[in-house]
């Protein structure tokens with residue numbers, strides 16, 4: 001391992017000047033080992049989230065209530081696969097291979113967003129995920145377009161362009177149900193009740209329990225703290241919930257004139273850590289499904305390699 | 314070429330760099346990379362991964378291993394020769410403001 005002590009001072013200086021100027025670090029630039037490691041962890045976790053994130057919604061592909069909704073959902077799930085691929089490519093520029101990344105996901109050595117460990121028993125969940133889960137992802141991702149690592153920032157720009165469709169289709173789906181029967185309105189409310197708190201947890205632990213944030217911000221990898229982004233998300237969601245006609249399940253949620261922001265209730269961090277550590281309702285199922293897809297695809301990967309080798313000779 | 318990197322140790326599909334012409338009249342621009350078993354598969358995957366919304370009218374794919382790259386360092390001596398040749402820029406020449414069409 002190279003530490004800052006072993007490398008030429010002009011390399012360190014050049015890295016720090018680039019970061020100081022809010023310029024981008026590119027793959028073959030020298031970078032501190034900790035910077036590289038932090039990026040691999042963050043980008044991999046992000047890529048895995050996109051890939052695992054296909055499952056909760058994929059659950060509804062064959063049962064979408066109309067051809068229109070089915071086509072939309074297919075396009076959205078396909079986008080998430082694409083997001084995963086952009087991010088895996090960015091991560092590979094840091095010297096890890098795609099295969100290693102997939103293996104680390106399956107073995108549990110690397111994590112993905114805890115939100116995807118919740119089940120989607122209702123069709124309304126497809127709408128709620130688009131509105132709240134993609135909405136939270138957008139809040140997280142927009143500032144990452146300016147992250148200090150070039151390939152990561154470029155992947156985020158592509159992703160952000162595609163996310164707004166995801167959020168809008170979800171919100172529109174919920175609006176349609178809210179114009180329907182009492183039963184449909186109840187389905188929407190029940191779904192929002194289940195997803196609101198896990199969506200708030202997507203921003204990660206509170207700032208005073210997030211030991212890596214300061215260093216990540218110094219390196220320009222992160223641009224805002226978890227709590228800043230969470231607050232922004234709450235403030236954006238409240239008027240959207242009103243327009244939709246649903247109640248966000250938090251009796252303490254109210255506008256604070258003094259702060260110019262909404263106050264909200266305490267998040268159940270025990271639940272968050274339980275899900276992160278594998279104890280959520282669907283953790284085992286999600287990984288088992290990914291592993292099955294990977295194992296079942298092995299013969300296709302091998303056959304394509306054999307075909308390419310034969311065609312080349 | 315920023316995305317160029319060494320082939321990883323595992324036997325996996327090789328890496329390709331993808332270039333897309335956004336519309337007629339524009340250059341092909343590097344958009345990202347992907348893995349594929351061969352050139353034809355790389356093209357097909359590039360279409361699915363990088364042009365799902367009419368982002369292109371033409372795609373080039375090239376094996377990353379076939380790209381020769383300069384060092385990305387801004388102080389690279391490779392770019393030094395152009396540094397002191399200011400006379401290559403139109404602004405180097407003083408022309409009176411009242412001379413038309415210049």
Ligand SMILES: [Fe+2]
Pocket residue numbers: 050079080083159
């Ligand atoms: Fe996504």
Ligand SMILES: [Fe+2]
Pocket residue numbers: 080134137163166
């Ligand atoms: Fe999305």
